[in-house]
Each structure stands twice: as structure tokens, then as C-alpha cells.
Amino acid sequence: MxxxxxxxxxxxxxxxxxxxxxxxxxxxxxxxxxxxxxxxxxxxxxxxxxxxxxxxxxxxxxxxxxxxxxxxxxxxxxxxxxxxxxxxxxxxxxxxxxxxxxxTDVEGVQAALRRLEVDLETWLVIGTGGSARAVAEAARLAGARLAVSSRDPGRAAAFLAWAGGLGIEIAGADDATLVINATPLGMKEGDPVPSRAETTPRAVAALDLVYQRGETPWVRLQREAGRRAADGRxxxxxxxxxxxxxxxxxxxxxxxxxxxxxxxxxx
Amino acid sequence: MxxxxxxxxxxxxxxxxxxxxxxxxxxxxxxxxxxxxxxxxxxxxxxxxxxxxxxxxxxxxxxxxxxxxxxxxxxxxxxxxxxxxxxxxxxxxxxxxxxxxxxTDVEGVQAALRRLEVDLETWLVIGTGGSARAVAEAARLAGARLAVSSRDPGRAAAFLAWAGGLGIEIAGADDATLVINATPLGMKEGDPVPSRAETTPRAVAALDLVYQRGETPWVRLQREAGRRAADGRxxxxxxxxxxxxxxxxxxxxxxxxxxxxxxxxxx
Structure with a gap:
């Protein structure tokens, strides 16, 4: 009390x-x-x-x-x-x-990836906001290469320029072995999924920063494509x-x- | 939770x-x-x-x-x-x-006085701040006369002018049958008491707006002088x-x- x-x-x-x-x-x-x-x-x-x-x-x-x-x-x-x-x-x-x-976003991403037991070389981050920046910093600390996906090409370019400035090696989305959703998509009922599984053919793991009662639609989609996946909890x-x-x-x-x-x- | x-x-x-x-x-x-x-x-x-x-x-x-x-x-x-x-x-x-x-200070004073079961004609309020104003308003609603006690004669005069402007009849402290402490004195260890019992010879009841573990020194003093008294709880x-x-x-x-x-x- x-x-x-x-x-x-x-x-x-x-x-x-x-x-x-x-x-x-x-x-x-x-x-x-x-x-x-x-x-x-x-x-x-x-x-x-x-x-x-x-x-x-x-x-x-x-x-x-x-x-x-x-x-x-x-x-x-x-x-x-x-x-x-x-x-x-x-x-x-x-x-x-x-x-x-x-x-503490970076610590959060690091902990979730430890739990997923993935140690991957090329990350694709979906989104370009504050959470995406935390993902980039985690990628830098892990020595991973980074690609970005955004609906806004200008924001994607600015994000990659910023990430490159941190000393992160930039990769193409096709090469990504880990995909991270750093958009809010999935928080609301009826949101489109942040990405389709086929856009990242080489991915073996996925981390959704969004969490939901049960699992998020994107986590379900990634699991159906045979990937280790976790939501944001x-x-x-x-x-x-x-x-x-x-x-x-x-x-x-x-x-x-x-x-x-x-x-x-x-x- | x-x-x-x-x-x-x-x-x-x-x-x-x-x-x-x-x-x-x-x-x-x-x-x-x-x-x-x-x-x-x-x-x-x-x-x-x-x-x-x-x-x-x-x-x-x-x-x-x-x-x-x-x-x-x-x-x-x-x-x-x-x-x-x-x-x-x-x-x-x-x-x-x-x-x-x-x-809601006025409602508080009214409720405490109902509980003391006093219906008194002349109130002395000690203090001239916001709580004293609430006491004045309660006095107005009760049709009581009002006196004020303050260490600062200028503030006392300003307070009485304000109370008079509300239509309250002003009285002398000697006539008070009810005394109300509307200062913070008594909240801290070692505070002087807000008034001595002998300064209000006709008082039969006292209300302290301060409360304390146990009772306040002023409430004790007033009770020892034979008055019905309550603290601010x-x-x-x-x-x-x-x-x-x-x-x-x-x-x-x-x-x-x-x-x-x-x-x-x-x-």
C-alpha cells in the first residue's frame, strides 16, 4: 500500500x-x-x-x-x-x-538475441526510428553487417548513412540471416505485417520488437517459414x-x- | 496491482x-x-x-x-x-x-465541527493563510462571528478586511467560544503552540487543523483547560x-x- x-x-x-x-x-x-x-x-x-x-x-x-x-x-x-x-x-x-x-533498448535487443541463441552475421532491420537505431547499435557491438527496410527510401538512405558513420558495414536485404521488426506494426489489430518471409530468403531467425497477447502475426509468419522467432517480450x-x-x-x-x-x- | x-x-x-x-x-x-x-x-x-x-x-x-x-x-x-x-x-x-x-477545506472544517457537536457563535481563527480563509467561509455559512489571531498585525487587518467583505461580522478574540488553529504550528517537533488557553477565556471548544501521531500539543493544552477539542484528522x-x-x-x-x-x- x-x-x-x-x-x-x-x-x-x-x-x-x-x-x-x-x-x-x-x-x-x-x-x-x-x-x-x-x-x-x-x-x-x-x-x-x-x-x-x-x-x-x-x-x-x-x-x-x-x-x-x-x-x-x-x-x-x-x-x-x-x-x-x-x-x-x-x-x-x-x-x-x-x-x-x-x-536500454540496446540491452533489450542483446538479451533477446542471446535467448534466441542466434549469432548471425547479417541483420535486416525493418524501420528507421529510435528502436531501429538501437538495433543498429546492437549490430555494431555484435560486429554484424546491417541492412535496412523502410517504406520511405529517403529515411532508409539517411539511416544507412548514420549507421555507416558508426562504423557498421552495410549489407543488402537479400543477404540477411536475421530479420528484426523495429516498426510498431503488429501492435494494433489489422496492421499489415512488417515484411513477408519471402523477401528475406536466407533468414534463419526473426525478432519482433512488438509483443502481443499470444504471438504477433509476424512472428507466426516467420515461424511458418521455418525460422526461429521471438516477439518483443x-x-x-x-x-x-x-x-x-x-x-x-x-x-x-x-x-x-x-x-x-x-x-x-x-x- | x-x-x-x-x-x-x-x-x-x-x-x-x-x-x-x-x-x-x-x-x-x-x-x-x-x-x-x-x-x-x-x-x-x-x-x-x-x-x-x-x-x-x-x-x-x-x-x-x-x-x-x-x-x-x-x-x-x-x-x-x-x-x-x-x-x-x-x-x-x-x-x-x-x-x-x-x-474542500470548507467541507472539512464543517464536518469536523459537526463531529465536535459544537454550534458556536464566535470563532477565533489563528492564522491568515489559505486554511484560515476556509475557516472564514465556514464561519460565514454557519452565521458565526469571526476574530483572527496573527503574529503579523498587517496580515490580520488584511484578513479581517477580506472576511468583512464576505459579509462576516467581526468579533474580538476575547469573545471567542470556539478557537481554530489554521497555522501549521504543531506539525513539527518543537513548534511553539499556536495559542495559550488563557488567551481565549470564554472558549468551550477547539479545533486544530494540524494532526499528529497521538494528539497535537495544542489539543492536549485545550483539553487540559476543560474544552472539547479535536485535531485535524x-x-x-x-x-x-x-x-x-x-x-x-x-x-x-x-x-x-x-x-x-x-x-x-x-x-
Whole structure:
């Protein structure tokens, strides 16, 4: 039960009602015995900087999701190196003297790929937004080559130029052995699938950053094409654990409890 | 357990850690089966207007306490008549199209006096701030005469001029049959008492708007002088019920549950 000293962590985004982060984090807070609560807060861009500052200054913090992750990066007084490099922030807190933040998307992608047990050389990322940038950074750290797919050729070119600037070797989509959906397609009923299996003939694995009750249509499609595939739940879980370890540096994130809360909400 | 659709209500003030509103409201939300949570949020004045707007627009709301109650009144798009008259706001929410708010201090004072079973003609209010204004309004509604006590003669004169403008008959402190402490004195260890019993020789009852674990020193002093006395817990409770009925118009505030939560936290 929350009292006057409860530390407040919020998810800032729009929409937020679908998010499982409250379920995951509150389960973790409870099992760790922390006097803290995690709440959803749908909000407009104009309110984001003050909400971040107010929550952090009060001893809490939070996460930021679509469409505010870029804006959040600019609102930080003391961004991490990765936030500076990627231009997005999804986790914020007070570091003792300033509003600081991190982008844990890269850690999320890395954890999900470890779980898929794939170690692949050529990745195709679908999408060019903040999540796609995190995928590119994970590719760079894995030493993988990168291709991009976007409905907007201009954005694809700009993304590849940016990725090339990081020192990533660029590949063609046909060569991709791993495909990652970094678009929001699949979150809403009736969305088109982000790609057809036949457009990536050499792929043996697929990671969807979207998650859904059951599985996403794209994950089903990829599995039907004989590929190892996972949806975004392990990404979300790894991001949640990474966030919790920033907010409560002395705690070890209770991954099993968090996974159980996630699956209870999704299955 | 909070999820993505949980409605968030916050207490905005500084300090807030001592507040029992989270305990009271969360107990009420739980017994009513509401998917809502009430959290404390210590904040600076500059953040108050955005926090109010963001919480309300997201489908929640909250309360405002010292020192932000005057500022909160100015942040409302659609203040109630009472907020306009008193210049303070302690409860806010979204009314479907705008940020609206109320001052429930008057209802709190009225409820506490009903519980003291006093019907007195001449009230002395100690203090000249927002709570004192609420006391004045309650005096006006009760048809009582009003005196004021303040360490600052200029503020006392301004307060009486304001109260006179409401149509309240002004009295001398010596005549007071009811004394109300509307200062924060008694919240902190080592505070001086707001008044000595001998300064109000005709008083038969006393209401302290401050509450404390056990009883406040001033309540004890007044009781020792043979007066019926109550601290601020019933005021807080009535305010909390009034707020809940604004946020959830279809609900009946579960007063017994709220009182039990309050006493559990205080005794």
C-alpha cells in the first residue's frame, strides 16, 4: 500500500494503456520489498520535460515510450553516452544532482538475441526510428553487417548513412540471416505485417520488437517459414531489468518474477 | 496491482512525506475495486501547473497541499465558485473538457465541527493563510462571528478586511467560544503552540487543523483547560471523501474504511 514516502516511477508515452511495464515493475518492487510504485501516464510532448524533472527530483523516475523517446533525450541534464549517440532515452532518474537517463533498448535487443541463441552475421532491420537505431547499435557491438527496410527510401538512405558513420558495414536485404521488426506494426489489430518471409530468403531467425497477447502475426509468419522467432517480450523484460537496476543500484532485478508477471499478463 | 490503465492521483506539495492522504485514498480505492492509485509527489512551484494538467488529462487528478494551494487555484482552467472566492485549490481533476478544481477545506472544517457537536457563535481563527480563509467561509455559512489571531498585525487587518467583505461580522478574540488553529504550528517537533488557553477565556471548544501521531500539543493544552477539542484528522478525512466523490462521482466514499486507514497510520 502506497504511503507518503512511496517513490513514484511513471511510464510517459501515448498510448500507454497497453503497456506491461507497470505489471512487471510493480511485481518486482513488491518482491524486493521496495516502497515504490510504477504508474502509467499518458501525456503530450509539451508535458514530458516537466514530468521527467518532477518525478526524478521527487526521488523517483520512469520510462519513456513512443512517441516521446527522442524528446526525452533532449530533456536530460546529464544524458548517458549511449543517449547522446542514439538520440533517444527510455529510462530516467535523479543521479543525486541532476536529471539523468539511459537508452536500454540496446540491452533489450542483446538479451533477446542471446535467448534466441542466434549469432548471425547479417541483420535486416525493418524501420528507421529510435528502436531501429538501437538495433543498429546492437549490430555494431555484435560486429554484424546491417541492412535496412523502410517504406520511405529517403529515411532508409539517411539511416544507412548514420549507421555507416558508426562504423557498421552495410549489407543488402537479400543477404540477411536475421530479420528484426523495429516498426510498431503488429501492435494494433489489422496492421499489415512488417515484411513477408519471402523477401528475406536466407533468414534463419526473426525478432519482433512488438509483443502481443499470444504471438504477433509476424512472428507466426516467420515461424511458418521455418525460422526461429521471438516477439518483443524478452526485449521488454531485459529493458525493465536494466531500468530497475538504474533506479535501485543495490538491488538485483528479480527476472523470474518479472517474467512471470509479463507472461501472466500476456497469455 | 497497477497496470497500464490505472488512473493516477497525486498529492502535490512540499513536504508530502508526512501525509496520510495516500493511505486513506488507496484504502478507499481498494475497497471500491477501483483501478486507481494515489501517490505522493513532492514538487517545486514551477512544476505544479504542468503536473496538474498532465495528471488530469491522463484521466487522474489529485490534491494540492502547502505551499502550492494558491498557485494551484491559478492553474485551473475552470475553477469552482469557491476556488474563485477563496483563491485556493486543494483538489483537481479533468471534467471532460478542462482542468477543474475545488477547495474542500470548507467541507472539512464543517464536518469536523459537526463531529465536535459544537454550534458556536464566535470563532477565533489563528492564522491568515489559505486554511484560515476556509475557516472564514465556514464561519460565514454557519452565521458565526469571526476574530483572527496573527503574529503579523498587517496580515490580520488584511484578513479581517477580506472576511468583512464576505459579509462576516467581526468579533474580538476575547469573545471567542470556539478557537481554530489554521497555522501549521504543531506539525513539527518543537513548534511553539499556536495559542495559550488563557488567551481565549470564554472558549468551550477547539479545533486544530494540524494532526499528529497521538494528539497535537495544542489539543492536549485545550483539553487540559476543560474544552472539547479535536485535531485535524476528521478535517483530513472529510476532505479526502469530498475529493474522492469529485474524482469518482458514481462512488460513495467508504468513510469507515478511510477512517480506519487514517487511525491505523496515526495511532
Amino acid at each position: 502506497q504511503g507518503g514516502r512511496t517513490r513514484v516511477f511513471a511510464l510517459l508515452g501515448d498510448p500507454v494503456a497497453h503497456s506491461l511495464s507497470p505489471a512487471i515493475q510493480n511485481a518486482a518492487f513488491r518482491v524486493l520489498g521496495l516502497d515504490a510504485v510504477y504508474v502509467p501516464l499518458r501525456c503530450v510532448p509539451a508535458h514530458v520535460p516537466v514530468l521527467m524533472a518532477a518525478l526524478a527530483e521527487a526521488g523517483g523516475g520512469g520510462n519513456v515510450t513512443v512517441p516521446h523517446k527522442h524528446l526525452a533525450a533532449t530533456a536530460l541534464t546529464r544524458p548517458s553516452e549511449r543517449v547522446r549517440a542514439l538520440g533517444t532515452c527510455n529510462t530516467f532518474w535523479w543521479d543525486g544532482s541532476a536529471l539523468t537517463g539511459e537508452s 524478452e526485449v521488454l523484460l531485459a529493458q525493465g531489468a536494466a531500468a530497475l537496476s538504474r533506479w535501485f543500484p543495490k538491488q538485483t532485478p528479480p527476472l523470474d518474477v518479472m517474467r512471470a508477471a509479463l507472461h501472466a499478463a500476456l497469455d | 497497477q497496470g497500464g490503465r490505472t488512473r493516477v492521483f497525486a498529492l502535490l506539495g512540499d513536504p508530502v512525506a508526512h501525509s496520510l492522504s495516500p493511505a486513506i485514498q488507496n484504502a478507499a480505492f481498494r475497497v471500491l475495486g477501483l483501478d486507481a492509485v494515489y501517490v505522493p509527489l513532492r514538487c517545486v512551484p514551477a512544476h505544479v501547473p504542468v503536473l496538474m494538467a498532465a495528471l488530469a488529462e491522463a484521466g487522474g487528478g489529485g490534491n494540492v497541499t502547502v505551499p502550492h494551494k494558491h498557485l494551484a487555484a491559478t492553474a485551473l482552467t475552470r475553477p469552482s465558485e469557491r476556488v474563485r472566492a477563496l483563491g485556493t485549490c486543494n483538489t483537481f481533476w479533468w471534467d471532460g473538457s478542462a482542468l477543474t478544481g475545488e477547495s 476528521e478535517v483530513l478525512l472529510a476532505q479526502g471523501a469530498a475529493a474522492l466523490s469529485r474524482w469518482f462521482p458514481k462512488q460513495t466514499p467508504p468513510l469507515d474504511v478511510m477512517r480506519a486507514a487514517l487511525h491505523a497510520a496515526l495511532d
